[in-house]
Amino acid sequence: MDPCDLTAAEAAAKLHDGSLTAEALTRACLARCAAREPEVKAFSFLDPDLAIANARRVDKRYDKGVLHGLPVGVKDMIDACDMPTSHNSPIYEGLRQGRDAACVAVARGEGAVIFGKTDTVEFAAGGRRALTRNPHDLTRTPGGSSSGSAAAVAAGMIPLAFGTQTGGSLIRPASFCGVFGMKPTHGVVNNEGAKRYSHTLDTIGWYGRSVADLRLVAEAFRLFGLDAPGAAPAGPRIGLCRGPNWALASTESQAALLLAGERLQAAGIAVEEVTLPATFGEVTEGQRQIAFGEGRGAFLGEYLNAHALLHQDFRDRVENSGGITAASLRAAYDHAAECRKLWDALFPPYDGILTVAAVGEAPVGRQDTGDHVFNAMWTLLHVPCIGMPCTRGPHGAPVGVQVIGPRFGDAALLDIAARIAPIVGG
Amino acid sequence: MDPCDLTAAEAAAKLHDGSLTAEALTRACLARCAAREPEVKAFSFLDPDLAIANARRVDKRYDKGVLHGLPVGVKDMIDACDMPTSHNSPIYEGLRQGRDAACVAVARGEGAVIFGKTDTVEFAAGGRRALTRNPHDLTRTPGGSSSGSAAAVAAGMIPLAFGTQTGGSLIRPASFCGVFGMKPTHGVVNNEGAKRYSHTLDTIGWYGRSVADLRLVAEAFRLFGLDAPGAAPAGPRIGLCRGPNWALASTESQAALLLAGERLQAAGIAVEEVTLPATFGEVTEGQRQIAFGEGRGAFLGEYLNAHALLHQDFRDRVENSGGITAASLRAAYDHAAECRKLWDALFPPYDGILTVAAVGEAPVGRQDTGDHVFNAMWTLLHVPCIGMPCTRGPHGAPVGVQVIGPRFGDAALLDIAARIAPIVGG
Numbered sequence: 085m086d087p088c089d090l091t092a093a094e095a096a097a098k099l100h101d102g103s104l105t106a107e108a109l110t111r112a113c114l115a116r117c118a119a120r121e122p123e124v125k126a127f128s129f130l131d132p133d134l135a136i137a138n139a140r141r142v143d144k145r146y147d148k149g150v151l152h153g154l155p156v157g158v159k160d161m162i163d164a165c166d167m168p169t170s171h172n173s174p175i176y177e178g179l180r181q182g183r184d185a186a187c188v189a190v191a192r193g194e195g196a197v198i199f200g201k202t203d204t205v206e207f208a209a210g211g212r213r214a215l216t217r218n219p220h221d222l223t224r225t226p227g228g229s230s231s232g233s234a235a236a237v238a239a240g241m242i243p244l245a246f247g248t249q250t251g252g253s254l255i256r257p258a259s260f261c262g263v264f265g266m267k268p269t270h271g272v273v274n275n276e277g278a279k280r281y282s283h284t285l286d287t288i289g290w291y292g293r294s295v296a297d298l299r300l301v302a303e304a305f306r307l308f309g310l311d312a313p314g315a316a317p318a319g320p321r322i323g324l325c326r327g328p329n330w331a332l333a334s335t336e337s338q339a340a341l342l343l344a345g346e347r348l349q350a351a352g353i354a355v356e357e358v359t360l361p362a363t364f365g366e367v368t369e370g371q372r373q374i375a376f377g378e379g380r381g382a383f384l385g386e387y388l389n390a391h392a393l394l395h396q397d398f399r400d401r402v403e404n405s406g407g408i409t410a411a412s413l414r415a416a417y418d419h420a421a422e423c424r425k426l427w428d429a430l431f432p433p434y435d436g437i438l439t440v441a442a443v444g445e446a447p448v449g450r451q452d453t454g455d456h457v458f459n460a461m462w463t464l465l466h467v468p469c470i471g472m473p474c475t476r477g478p479h480g481a482p483v484g485v486q487v488i489g490p491r492f493g494d495a496a497l498l499d500i501a502a503r504i505a506p507i508v509g510g
Numbered sequence: 511m512d513p514c515d516l517t518a519a520e521a522a523a524k525l526h527d528g529s530l531t532a533e534a535l536t537r538a539c540l541a542r543c544a545a546r547e548p549e550v551k552a553f554s555f556l557d558p559d560l561a562i563a564n565a566r567r568v569d570k571r572y573d574k575g576v577l578h579g580l581p582v583g584v585k586d587m588i589d590a591c592d593m594p595t596s597h598n599s600p601i602y603e604g605l606r607q608g609r610d611a612a613c614v615a616v617a618r619g620e621g622a623v624i625f626g627k628t629d630t631v632e633f634a635a636g637g638r639r640a641l642t643r644n645p646h647d648l649t650r651t652p653g654g655s656s657s658g659s660a661a662a663v664a665a666g667m668i669p670l671a672f673g674t675q676t677g678g679s680l681i682r683p684a685s686f687c688g689v690f691g692m693k694p695t696h697g698v699v700n701n702e703g704a705k706r707y708s709h710t711l712d713t714i715g716w717y718g719r720s721v722a723d724l725r726l727v728a729e730a731f732r733l734f735g736l737d738a739p740g741a742a743p744a745g746p747r748i749g750l751c752r753g754p755n756w757a758l759a760s761t762e763s764q765a766a767l768l769l770a771g772e773r774l775q776a777a778g779i780a781v782e783e784v785t786l787p788a789t790f791g792e793v794t795e796g797q798r799q800i801a802f803g804e805g806r807g808a809f810l811g812e813y814l815n816a817h818a819l820l821h822q823d824f825r826d827r828v829e830n831s832g833g834i835t836a837a838s839l840r841a842a843y844d845h846a847a848e849c850r851k852l853w854d855a856l857f858p859p860y861d862g863i864l865t866v867a868a869v870g871e872a873p874v875g876r877q878d879t880g881d882h883v884f885n886a887m888w889t890l891l892h893v894p895c896i897g898m899p900c901t902r903g904p905h906g907a908p909v910g911v912q913v914i915g916p917r918f919g920d921a922a923l924l925d926i927a928a929r930i931a932p933i934v935g936g
Contacts, residue, residue, distance in 0.1 A: 193814025280702035388619025410918030421847030492836030
């Protein structure tokens with residue numbers, strides 16, 4: 085078997101027992117890149133010599149961390165000290181930072197091979213799109229803004245990659261690309277060294293090809309609760325939540341959620357419909373208020389120093405074209421705080437709540453990276469979300485679902501996700 | 511008059527009318543540094559040639575921003591693209607970053623002369639102290655963690671400096687050093703490019719020698735409401751709040767607050783005692799929970815990659831020696847959200863609420879930078895705070911007070927502060 089077809093968890097086992105080296109795995113990934121990258125265009129920076137040098141450095145280590153020898157892609161608005169950080173912005177072409185972003189430092193510390201930078205929507209927020217295509221159907225977007233990260237993992241070019249989510253930039257591409265994605269509880273992974281758009285919303289996450297892959301990265305970050313993980317409950321109860329935006333889901337995404345519920349019930353797992361209080365209907369708009377309100381300050385430096393090179397999307401944020409006021413922003417913060425408490429109170433009885441991950445199949449073309457309407461609410465609520473494949477849409481493109489837990493319930497959510505993912509995936 | 515004895519606002523007027531150049535002001539500041547820096551030790555990096563080059567670049571600009579020609583010091587855990595960022599950590603000695611932190615980019619974009627890096631407590635959080643001494647009494651601390659920034663402004667070496675506050679790192683040094691300091695509403699100034707300790711608490715702020723100085727920087731950041739500033743109310747109402755930690759204040763700090771109230775009343779301004787609901791008594795502990803809980807992830811990269819060079823303070827955070835749990839952290843977040851609403855509801859009737867800024871005079875020595883017990887609550891509540899000088903303690907060292915507003919009330923709070931500061935200062 086080609087090592088780059090192993091999941092991260094499978095490869096980790098071989099890397100730990102010595103039957104696979106970081107260099108061998110990295111070379112296999114580079115070979116896959118040679119075959120797929122010309123059409124997928126997942127990487128904004130990839131230097132094979134550097135990737136191999138990083139792998140050799142890992143192979144020399146005395147200790148083996150939880151990510152030992154695993155090639156990891158880094159979304160190109162997150163700093164790595166040995167690669168440029170372009171942010172997909174003409175302002176930062178070739179920018180070199182002197183140190184790793186916090187998440188990259190942790191991955192490197194745990195033995196990961198920092199492999200390359202993956203293409204992103206400009207500043208992970210708007211403006212220019214990535215060049216990346218969906219590996220399952222090159223006419224379609226992989227989603228965004230974590231375009232290259234999701235596509236590279238889906239194409240088997242790397243086993244793991246970092247992305248970020250401010251609206252729906254992690255979980256939506258996971259659905260479009262048919263991979264697993266995790267957005268952990270907001271704030272548990274330090275996002276220093278990543279471009280700031282909204283401090284309330286920006287969340288570092290990651291992609292893999294199994295729940296076990298996602299868990300490896302979660303272990304590297306020592307997510308709360310992981311120190312003493314409980315076994316998956318003998319009889320889990322899964323909530324199935326259409327949510328306030330159900331009418332905006334395509335037929336295939338509605339069908340995917342219902343199918344996931346049916347499959348779980350058929351496997352003997354208790355599934356119950358959950359209806360959220362009406363007040364949750366306002367959270368999606370609250371996310372927009374906060375993204376635009378906080379975005380007002382986020383791009384001010386570029387606005388002042390490189391105005392001509394800054395996309396109008398960001399000038400609009402700085403100029404507050406959305407008309408966000410102090411009062412509307414305060415209201416959005418306070419309402420979100422209230423809904424966080426209401427959401428957390430659902431656990432128990434539920435061990436995880438399944439819901440829609442994206443509007444439908446990935447849109448055709450490169451410009452429309454999809455709508456974050458099924459993700460924005462969960463981002464603002466700060467809750468952990470795990471995206472997993474479920475089915476295919478009418479055009480054969482992947483359609484996933486996501487399972488969501490309470491704040492800081494990341495470890496238990498990984499347990500539940502591991503239990504249900506093989507069933508949800510059919 | 512020596513130009514470096516001008517306040518920032520006074521100098522700005524001369525820089526705008528052309529009677530003073532950025533280079534002349536920078537040279538005056540460098541001369542003051544030559545006299546005072548050997549004993550004050552405010553700077554961790556100061557290259558006179560670079561400061562002059564930055565000033566000449568500003569003197570060549572066609573446009574004049576709101577900070578045109580003003581030398582600004584940068585706390586040494588905030589990146590500047592032309593200077594090292596040491597974080598006062600042996601891990602990062604000589605670290606060079608490729609771009610400015612967001613706040614530095616905004617200052618540069620508005621014409622500031624980035625002057626030098628100011629010494630800080632390690633990572634603005636714990637561990638190693640700055641070498642800086644209090645300019646008013648060299649046997650005393652200037653406070654921390656924004657030690658060098660407060661001291662450099664107090665010594666007249668620079669008119670403005672950036673600091674940060676996670677507990678009390680801005681307002682406490684302002685009180686100890688007898689200068690003005692502003693901690694704006696959390697999140698309105700992007701803190702990208704500053705070391706992350708706690709995303710919920712970390713706040714960029716600044717020092718000056720008048721409220722008008724603070725306003726200049728606030729204008730650069732386009733704080734909410736500043737677009738159409740209201741005139742200071744004809745008859746402002748000031749709350750005077752002893753707060754839940756009053757018993758921990760020294761005699762001199764209690765006296766300062768009461769004196770400020772008396773002076774305002776004598777000047778015809780309405781002052782009323784405000785008693786906060788009992789639940790505010792828990793906010794200080796909530797700040798500790800959140801700082802330690804979020805600190806768990808903040809230093810993980812350094813813990814893994816440079817363990818021997820990381821102070822035990824930070825290893826303790828990573829190892830969660832404080833025993834923070836998911837439940838305690840959730841409770842702290844939710845309680846803070848509730849208190850934010852209660853606090854904001856006090857405005858109106860009050861236009862600003864005066865309270866204690868620090869326990870008392872600056873402690874003697876370098877190791878004890880003071881207690882943040884009179885600041886931690888306001889940091890967690892995300893509210894804007896302006897520290898201002900009031901009186902002197904029994905040893906002749908400065909004792910300040912602070913005036914606080916509702917979230918996003920930064921512009922109105924600056925108006926009130928400008929009105930009351932000359933009266934409070936006697």
